[in-house]
Amino acid sequence: VASEFDLIARYFSRPAPAGMLGVGDDCALFAPDPGMQVATSTDLLIEGRHFLAGTEPRALGHKALAVNLSDLAAMGARPRACLLGLAIPRPDEAWLEGFAEGFHALADIHGCPLIGGDTTRSDHGIAISVTVFGDVAAGQALRRDAGRPGDDLWVSGALGAAHLALELMLAGRADDARLAAVRDAMERPEPRVALGQALAGLAHAAIDISDGLLQDLGHILDASACGARLHYAALPVHEALRGLPRDRIVRAALGGGDAYELCFSAAPADRERVLEQARRAGTPVSRVGQLVPREQGVSVLDEAGKPLDALPGGFDHFRSGS
Amino acid sequence: VASEFDLIARYFSRPAPAGMLGVGDDCALFAPDPGMQVATSTDLLIEGRHFLAGTEPRALGHKALAVNLSDLAAMGARPRACLLGLAIPRPDEAWLEGFAEGFHALADIHGCPLIGGDTTRSDHGIAISVTVFGDVAAGQALRRDAGRPGDDLWVSGALGAAHLALELMLAGRADDARLAAVRDAMERPEPRVALGQALAGLAHAAIDISDGLLQDLGHILDASACGARLHYAALPVHEALRGLPRDRIVRAALGGGDAYELCFSAAPADRERVLEQARRAGTPVSRVGQLVPREQGVSVLDEAGKPLDALPGGFDHFRSGS
Numbered sequence: 001v002a003s004e005f006d007l008i009a010r011y012f013s014r015p016a017p018a019g020m021l022g023v024g025d026d027c028a029l030f031a032p033d034p035g036m037q038v039a040t041s042t043d044l045l046i047e048g049r050h051f052l053a054g055t056e057p058r059a060l061g062h063k064a065l066a067v068n069l070s071d072l073a074a075m076g077a078r079p080r081a082c083l084l085g086l087a088i089p090r091p092d093e094a095w096l097e098g099f100a101e102g103f104h105a106l107a108d109i110h111g112c113p114l115i116g117g118d119t120t121r122s123d124h125g126i127a128i129s130v131t132v133f134g135d136v137a138a139g140q141a142l143r144r145d146a147g148r149p150g151d152d153l154w155v156s157g158a159l160g161a162a163h164l165a166l167e168l169m170l171a172g173r174a175d176d177a178r179l180a181a182v183r184d185a186m187e188r189p190e191p192r193v194a195l196g197q198a199l200a201g202l203a204h205a206a207i208d209i210s211d212g213l214l215q216d217l218g219h220i221l222d223a224s225a226c227g228a229r230l231h232y233a234a235l236p237v238h239e240a241l242r243g244l245p246r247d248r249i250v251r252a253a254l255g256g257g258d259a260y261e262l263c264f265s266a267a268p269a270d271r272e273r274v275l276e277q278a279r280r281a282g283t284p285v286s287r288v289g290q291l292v293p294r295e296q297g298v299s300v301l302d303e304a305g306k307p308l309d310a311l312p313g314g315f316d317h318f319r320s321g322s
Numbered sequence: 323v324a325s326e327f328d329l330i331a332r333y334f335s336r337p338a339p340a341g342m343l344g345v346g347d348d349c350a351l352f353a354p355d356p357g358m359q360v361a362t363s364t365d366l367l368i369e370g371r372h373f374l375a376g377t378e379p380r381a382l383g384h385k386a387l388a389v390n391l392s393d394l395a396a397m398g399a400r401p402r403a404c405l406l407g408l409a410i411p412r413p414d415e416a417w418l419e420g421f422a423e424g425f426h427a428l429a430d431i432h433g434c435p436l437i438g439g440d441t442t443r444s445d446h447g448i449a450i451s452v453t454v455f456g457d458v459a460a461g462q463a464l465r466r467d468a469g470r471p472g473d474d475l476w477v478s479g480a481l482g483a484a485h486l487a488l489e490l491m492l493a494g495r496a497d498d499a500r501l502a503a504v505r506d507a508m509e510r511p512e513p514r515v516a517l518g519q520a521l522a523g524l525a526h527a528a529i530d531i532s533d534g535l536l537q538d539l540g541h542i543l544d545a546s547a548c549g550a551r552l553h554y555a556a557l558p559v560h561e562a563l564r565g566l567p568r569d570r571i572v573r574a575a576l577g578g579g580d581a582y583e584l585c586f587s588a589a590p591a592d593r594e595r596v597l598e599q600a601r602r603a604g605t606p607v608s609r610v611g612q613l614v615p616r617e618q619g620v621s622v623l624d625e626a627g628k629p630l631d632a633l634p635g636g637f638d639h640f641r642s643g644s
Binding site for chain 1: 343346347348349350351352353354356358359360361362363364365366368370371372393394396397399405406407408409437438439440442443444445446447449451453455456458460463465466467528529530545
């Protein structure tokens with residue numbers, strides 16, 4: 001007897017690629033190529049915490065996978081396959097169709113087919129769990145603990161756009177002209193998958209910016225036992241933020257979450273190689289500072305070389321209730 | 323700035339085994355042994371659907387992992403590692419400690435360390451996603467589509483205990499003497515991991531019984547394009563059900579969910595090998611019927627060889643609202 005949730009599962013069932021067993025057995029099966037390690041990450045997205053109720057389902061399907069692909073990117077791994085757990089209040093065909101389309105479209109771009117999952121009913125709101133698998137050559141993964149004092153610090157793309165979009169949305173400013181320029185950054189982030197792979201074996205430490213540059217950089221600093229010195233003028237602030245008061249720019253660029261850019265460290269001797277790999281990946285990168293000995297702590301210097309004194313503590317998604 | 327949820331994550335962080343990278347990076351890293359495939363499964367457990375509110379946290383930690391290990395068992399895979407996503411309304415240290423203890427204790431028994439995850443806040447109830455990884459020699463996995471007409475059908479352990487426990491709990495019969503005998507079957511199921519591995523390369527099709535024997539067997543029948551004939555008298559009914567009216571026994575044994583026993587098919591020529599492997603795994607198995615050509619459908623015969631006419635349709639967890 002097929003339940004309504006078996007029927008739902010069919011929105012997500014597609015033939016598995018050769019060498020894999022996909023949706024429809026107790027487990028999915030896959031194998032990494034010889035010499036490769038499996039990189040895996042899981043995220044649990046909760047309505048009202050990680051996305052607003054009423055988020056367009058196609059954008060949500062995209063984002064649920066994107067945030068996980070971003071973890072693979074931060075590890076330097078190539079996406080291979082994914083699993084989806086989905087709990088929804090009731091089967092709504094239009095919603096499911098949109099969600100599945102957004103999910104599969106991004107999966108197709110990155111060669112990351114859905115090979116298994118679980119769908120069920122939730123009494124309160126939507127919960128989405130995505131698990132991704134990638135592979136990376138043994139010893140080449142970009143680990144948080146691989147930073148060294150003296151490393152350059154780099155950031156991909158631009159900062160602050162998703163933060164500004166969320167600010168405008170929460171303030172009910174859906175008609176603000178700037179929203180058009182930044183809304184996609186919040187709702188349809190593009191994980192830096194090509195850049196991450198291009199940096200494997202070249203960059204030292206890496207992380208993706210989900211909670212804010214300073215907060216996520218903090219994880220590298222903790223794991224690598226380093227401090228950091230950033231240069232405000234070097235930060236790649238999104239152009240939609242130009243003209244805002246400086247304190248808002250600082251908050252958005254250094255504390256804004258949901259950016260899904262990569263922050264990584266690399267040897268100064270490898271500057272040209274980093275720029276060349278970024279060009280090949282089609283992703284701009286900016287050199288924003290250095291790792292320093294731990295006892296020097298964390299500082300952000302202004303154009304005159306003077307430390308900014310008010311730094312955002314990071315936003316930790318919507319978790320802190322802000 | 324460590325959030326309360328970073329602190330929570332520490333309940334779940336333990337040193338990763340050699341060759342793996344564990345909790346605390348963007349991804350976990352592991353590698354299957356040469357020639358092995360990775361088997362993986364994910365389940366999303368929602369409060370009020372898959373477990374009752376107020377379930378003892380240690381039992382819940384156990385069960386969240388157990389239902390996933392049961393999927394590995396049904397594939398014939400050896401557990402290797404797992405990921406946990408946990409959304410809870412507020413950090414409650416006693417709850418977290420109990421949940422983590424129950425989870426880790428079962429993980430230790432099966433050599434399935436937690437190597438990554440995600441903790442977050444939920445506004446409504448608890449959501450738990452677990453992803454497990456196992457390995458199985460290429461070509462040896464127990465797939466749902468591998469059954470053939472003429473195969474023996476087998477079931478491990480005993481049936482109906484978790485069903486009876488849930489019935490008594492929902493009826494407010496916590497003082498019923500029988501509950502003591504069956505409560506553990508519902509709250510602390512023991513996945514048939516050793517049996518599953520012992521059957522890899524020997525049994526044909528296999529599935530674990532989560533929604534009820536008839537319903538889960540139906541997935542084997544669909545995938546293998548077979549029918550089935552079961553013998554009522556051969557069903558391993560849990561002893562706590564003896565003495566109940568026959569229709570309740572039929573409902574519990576054939577329709578009762580959350581059993582986490584294995585249902586599998588194997589060639590009649592391999593009967594002795596199946597029994598020997600089950601003995602080695604320390605798990606009793608019962609031969610309950612045969613796979614038949616699809617056009618013969620599904621029947622359950624009583625002691626006189628007459629088909630039972632009322633068969634339960636399966637419970638589909640709590641999903642169907644029953």
